[in-house]
Amino acid sequence: MxxxxxxxxxxxxxxxxxxxxxxxxxGAARIVAGGHxxxxxxxxxLVNVEYLIDINDLHGELGYVRxxxxxxxxxxxxRHRELLESDDLRRLLPIFHDAERVIADPPVRNRGxxxxxxxxxxxxxDLSAVCTSLDATCVIRGLAGERVVTMDExxxxxxxxxVGPAELLTEIRxxxxxxxxxxxxxxxxxxxxxxxxxxxxxxWLDGDMIADARVGLAAVGPNTTGxxxxxxxxxxxxxxxxxxxxxxxxxxxxxxxxTDQRGxxxxxxxxxxxxxxxxxxxxxxxxxxxx
Amino acid sequence: MQVTMTVNGxxxxxxxxxxxxxxxxxxxxxxxxxTHWGCDTxxxxxxxxxxxxxxxxxxxxxxxxxxxxxxxxxxxxxxxGSFDTLQRGFMACHGLQCGFCTPGMLMMTxxxxxxxxxxxxxxxxxxxxxxxxxxxxxxSIVRSVxxxxxxxxxxxxxxxxxx
Numbered sequence: 432m433x434x435x436x437x438x439x440x441x442x443x444x445x446x447x448x449x450x451x452x453x454x455x456x457x458g459a460a461r462i463v464a465g466g467h468x469x470x471x472x473x474x475x476x477l478v479n480v481e482y483l484i485d486i487n488d489l490h491g492e493l494g495y496v497r498x499x500x501x502x503x504x505x506x507x508x509x510r511h512r513e514l515l516e517s518d519d520l521r522r523l524l525p526i527f528h529d530a531e532r533v534i535a536d537p538p539v540r541n542r543g544x545x546x547x548x549x550x551x552x553x554x555x556x557d558l559s560a561v562c563t564s565l566d567a568t569c570v571i572r573g574l575a576g577e578r579v580v581t582m583d584e585x586x587x588x589x590x591x592x593x594v595g596p597a598e599l600l601t602e603i604r605x606x607x608x609x610x611x612x613x614x615x616x617x618x619x620x621x622x623x624x625x626x627x628x629x630x631x632x633x634x635w636l637d638g639d640m641i642a643d644a645r646v647g648l649a650a651v652g653p654n655t656t657g658x659x660x661x662x663x664x665x666x667x668x669x670x671x672x673x674x675x676x677x678x679x680x681x682x683x684x685x686x687x688x689x690t691d692q693r694g695x696x697x698x699x700x701x702x703x704x705x706x707x708x709x710x711x712x713x714x715x716x717x718x719x720x721x722x
Numbered sequence: 723m724q725v726t727m728t729v730n731g732x733x734x735x736x737x738x739x740x741x742x743x744x745x746x747x748x749x750x751x752x753x754x755x756x757t758h759w760g761c762d763t764x765x766x767x768x769x770x771x772x773x774x775x776x777x778x779x780x781x782x783x784x785x786x787x788x789x790x791x792x793x794x795x796x797x798x799x800x801x802x803g804s805f806d807t808l809q810r811g812f813m814a815c816h817g818l819q820c821g822f823c824t825p826g827m828l829m830m831t832x833x834x835x836x837x838x839x840x841x842x843x844x845x846x847x848x849x850x851x852x853x854x855x856x857x858x859x860x861x862s863i864v865r866s867v868x869x870x871x872x873x874x875x876x877x878x879x880x881x882x883x884x885x
Contacts, residue, residue, distance in 0.1 A: 433762045435741045437739065437740070437741055440723060470782050470784070471763060474763075483740065485786070485787055487787060512776075535852070536853075537848070538777040538779050538852050539764060541773075542783070622852070623852055
């Protein structure tokens with residue numbers, strides 16, 4: 432039987448309350464949102480927590496998808512299912528619907544949250560690549576107030592983020608830029624499994640040229656949530672099949688997969704190239720709808 | 723710590739450890755052993771119950787987290803001594819062999835039919851994609867759900883097995 436080591440449990444009644452609790456309890460305290468990353472790690476005793484601060488009561492405060500003229504704001508407690516079922520996201524940022532269809536399974540999506548996924552920063556986790564390819568920023572609340580960081584600043588490496596010991600991720604902000612769209616491609620061994628490789632793409636056109644493009648990969652190394660070399664190769668060139676293939680080759684060069692039960696290095700590099708090519712193609716095909 | 727929640731419509735209060743998982747709370751503290759404890763790693767879905775009407779894997783929810791909320795288990799499917807349509811469908815279409823995955827399958831597919839009374843086969847398969855049937859009886863499970871959907875729509879005569 433897998434049971435976590437003993438801990439004290441407290442519920443936060445507001446974001447400020449959660450931050451004050453974290454400040455008072457120090458490094459032995461952890462926030463639990465959906466719990467589908469943290470609780471399994473506690474059960475395996477990979478993480479020891481002395482104080483568990485449950486923020487599920489903050490779903491009313493932090494569970495939302497709000498569309499503004501130039502950006503979409505997503506509350507950190509928004510659950511995977513809510514992201515999957517959001518008509519606004521499907522219309523404006525279709526990459527979320529692509530990704531959420533294949534993240535875990537329905538009962539897990541009913542609990543897991545976007546904030547929890549990003550804060551877990553598992554290198555196989557899909558939403559970090561999604562948010563990076565959309566050029567998202569993260570709002571982090573602490574005792575001194577709020578600060579906003581880019582995804583590059585937020586994701587420091589596997590299981591490591593910019594969120595300090597007495598801070599809480601509260602919101603993800605995604606800019607809406609004209610002439611763009613997005614897509615996500617994933618290959619997994621079976622329903623609900625982690626990716627063998629997955630790829631998120633955001634691309635923006637200016638006339639017939641690619642004004643900007645961002646590509647992020649998951650499950651192929653510690654630092655692939657954004658691959659700047661692909662963006663550099665795509666900017667200022669007209670979209671074409673040859674260009675998508677070229678971008679795929681660059682993505683495959685810039686990842687560092689390892690051979691494991693999900694596949695060999697060669698297979699994962701092949702997937703990195705192919706999924707980048709497919710996601711770019713699909714994202715460009717989608718351009719023409721709303722901003 | 724003390725935890726109070728509503729389980730199958732009845733308020734319950736127990737003194738528990740904060741680390742107690744909801745699946746063990748239901749089985750060991752409330753003797754509701756219909757909910758099965760399978761893989762312990764949120765993979766198999768045998769432990770699926772409803773939390774405020776939504777299916778969740780109870781091996782990955784603390785009993786403490788369910789405090790103040792409404793839980794429904796497979797025991798709560800029966801109404802006034804009558805089986806739920808899905809339970810009848812599983813009987814009619816051989817939706818179980820060993821029965822280990824059945825409580826999770828029933829809770830998941832009841833939620834499906836409540837939100838989508840006429841699901842396609844693909845939608846049924848997507849809905850149970852977080853559940854494992856180690857007897858591999860998925861085809862019969864899908865048929866059972868189709869039987870129940872047809873029964874509830876009043877069109878059962880047009881599909882598959884008789885009851």
